Amino acid sequence: MDDFYRELIIDRYKNPQYRGELNPNDISFEDDNPLCGDHIRVDLRLDADNRVTEAAFAGHGCAISQASADLLMEAVIGKTLEEVKQINRDDILEMLGIDLGPVRLKCALLPLKVLKAGVYGLGEANEELVT
Amino acid sequence: MPTLDTAKIRADFPVLEREIHPGVPLVYLDSTATSQKPSVVLDSMDGFYRCCNANIHRGVHTLAEESTEAYENARRRVAEFIGSPSPRQVIFTRNTTESINLVAYTWGRANLKAGDVIILTEMEHHSNIVPWHILAAEKNIRLEFIPVTEEGLLDLDVYQDLLQLQPKLVAFTHMSNVLGTVNPAAEIIRLAHATGAIVLVDGAQSVPHRPVNVQNLDCDFLAFSAHKMCGPTGIGVLYGRKELLEAMPPFLGGGDMIKRVHLRSFTPNELPHKFEAGTPAIAEAVGLGAAVGYLNSLGMEAIAAHEQEIVAYALERLEEIPGVSIFGPSAKYKGGVASFMLKEVHPHDIAQILDGQGVAIRAGHHCAMPLHEKFGIPATARASFYLYNTMEEVDKLVEGIYKVKLVFRV
Numbered sequence: 001m002d003d004f005y006r007e008l009i010i011d012r013y014k015n016p017q018y019r020g021e022l023n024p025n026d027i028s029f030e031d032d033n034p035l036c037g038d039h040i041r042v043d044l045r046l047d048a049d050n051r052v053t054e055a056a057f058a059g060h061g062c063a064i065s066q067a068s069a070d071l072l073m074e075a076v077i078g079k080t081l082e083e084v085k086q087i088n089r090d091d092i093l094e095m096l097g098i099d100l101g102p103v104r105l106k107c108a109l110l111p112l113k114v115l116k117a118g119v120y121g122l123g124e125a126n127e128e129l130v131t
Numbered sequence: 132m133p134t135l136d137t138a139k140i141r142a143d144f145p146v147l148e149r150e151i152h153p154g155v156p157l158v159y160l161d162s163t164a165t166s167q168k169p170s171v172v173l174d175s176m177d178g179f180y181r182c183c184n185a186n187i188h189r190g191v192h193t194l195a196e197e198s199t200e201a202y203e204n205a206r207r208r209v210a211e212f213i214g215s216p217s218p219r220q221v222i223f224t225r226n227t228t229e230s231i232n233l234v235a236y237t238w239g240r241a242n243l244k245a246g247d248v249i250i251l252t253e254m255e256h257h258s259n260i261v262p263w264h265i266l267a268a269e270k271n272i273r274l275e276f277i278p279v280t281e282e283g284l285l286d287l288d289v290y291q292d293l294l295q296l297q298p299k300l301v302a303f304t305h306m307s308n309v310l311g312t313v314n315p316a317a318e319i320i321r322l323a324h325a326t327g328a329i330v331l332v333d334g335a336q337s338v339p340h341r342p343v344n345v346q347n348l349d350c351d352f353l354a355f356s357a358h359k360m361c362g363p364t365g366i367g368v369l370y371g372r373k374e375l376l377e378a379m380p381p382f383l384g385g386g387d388m389i390k391r392v393h394l395r396s397f398t399p400n401e402l403p404h405k406f407e408a409g410t411p412a413i414a415e416a417v418g419l420g421a422a423v424g425y426l427n428s429l430g431m432e433a434i435a436a437h438e439q440e441i442v443a444y445a446l447e448r449l450e451e452i453p454g455v456s457i458f459g460p461s462a463k464y465k466g467g468v469a470s471f472m473l474k475e476v477h478p479h480d481i482a483q484i485l486d487g488q489g490v491a492i493r494a495g496h497h498c499a500m501p502l503h504e505k506f507g508i509p510a511t512a513r514a515s516f517y518l519y520n521t522m523e524e525v526d527k528l529v530e531g532i533y534k535v536k537l538v539f540r541v
Binding site for chain 2: 010014038060061063064066104107
C-alpha cells in the first residue's frame, strides 16, 4: 500500500513545478471531487496552432491528485489540443507509476477530467471524459 | 458503573479477527460510518431466512405468522429501547435519512407554509439539511442555523435569539458525526417547545452510543439507523409523537399502508403501518431486534463510559503528535469521535497510509460540507470508537500517524 507514495509522488506533491494560475489564459476550467473535497483548476495558454505553450494548475487535494495534476501539466506542454484530447486514464496511471483502486482512481483522474472539460469547452466535467 | 470486557466483546465480532494484510490485523476506527456486527445479529438474520421466512401481516400460514411475530417483536424491542410509550410509534424506514425525509415530506408538507421558519444547526449531516432545502424551495420556507462556536459547540445564545422568529420546527443532531459534540438535547427541546415549535432529533450518532429515552428528552421525532448500532444496513427508525403521526398524511403509497383501496380512493392504515408501504426489510428488523438485545446486555451507560474513556485517551495521544490539530471540543463535551488534521498532509493520504497498517479511519467531509466550509477546511481525518475498541488500538492509530509523517517527511 505504501508503494503508492513513491518518491516521485511525494516530491511532486511537496514541490510542484506547475502550480499557479495563468491570467490571462486561453483555456481555464475548474471542478471538485465531491468525495473528498478536492478542487482543481487548470489554465492553458496556446499558440496560433492551438499548441499548449504554458500550463498551470491550482487548488487543493491529496498527494495523488496534486502529483497527477503536476505531471499532467508537464505532459501537455508542447501538445496540440487534438493530442491533449487523446490522453486517457492509462496515460495518467503510467505517469504516476502506481495501481489504484476505484476510490483513489477518482483522485488521480480529477486533473485530467478538469483539463478535458476545458479543452472540449464543456459546461461541466463528467466521468466519460476519463474512461 | 459496570465496565466493558472488550476481550469478550471482540470475540462476538467475526470481522475483528480479520487480517487486512498478512500479519496486520484490522483496527476498525470507522464505526461512526457504520458499526461492525456481532454474531448474534448475523445469526438472527440467517436463522430467520432458514427457519421462517415469509411475507408479513396478511398470510395466515405458520411461516407468515412467525415472520409477522418476529417483525413486530423487533418493533417492541426498539420501542422499549428508546422509551417509546407504544410500539405503534416506531416506524421502520430504510435509515436515518429516510426517516427525516418522511417527516419533511409528510409533516412538513402538511403543516408548513410560505414564510415559516425551520431552525437547523451548522453541524448537521447532509441528511438533516437537504430534505429541508428541498422543502424550503418548494414552499418558500426560511431556514436558520444555530452557529457552531470555535470550540465546536452550539451557540445557545444565538439559538435563543433565533427562537424569537417563532420557528415551526427545530431539527438538530444529538451528536455531531464530525466534531463528536454531544448537544444538550433536553435543553434545546425545552426551549423549542416553549415557543411552540416541533422538534426532530437526529439520533444517528447518539442512539448507538448512549442511553436515549424519547420521553425524558421529550422530543417529537427521533430518527436513527440500525447499521450504526450493531444492526444491519437497510433499516432505520422514525419515532414520533402519536398525535403527530396520526395527523400526518402517509409517505409512500402501496401495499400494507392501506386499510381499503378503491379504484379512485384509499383509506390509510393505522399506525405504524400507514408509513410502511410495501414489503419491509423483515430480516433486517429481526437483526435490529437482536442488536438491541446485544446492546442491552452490555448496558448503554457502560458503552458510553467506555467510549468516553477511549476518546479522552485518543485526544491526549493525538495532541502529543507535532503537526496534528484536533477538530472539535474537548473530551467532556463529546462522544467517541476524534477528527483531526495533520499539517501538510491531506486526510485522504493519512487514511491511505493508515490502511497500510490495518487501521481503518475515514477521510473527507463526512457528509457535513457546511461545517467544513465554516472552518475553511476541505476535509478532515476521523477516527471513531465503539464498544469493541481498545486503548491498544488508539496506540496503533498513533503509530500509524507517525508512519504518515515519515512517508511525507513532515
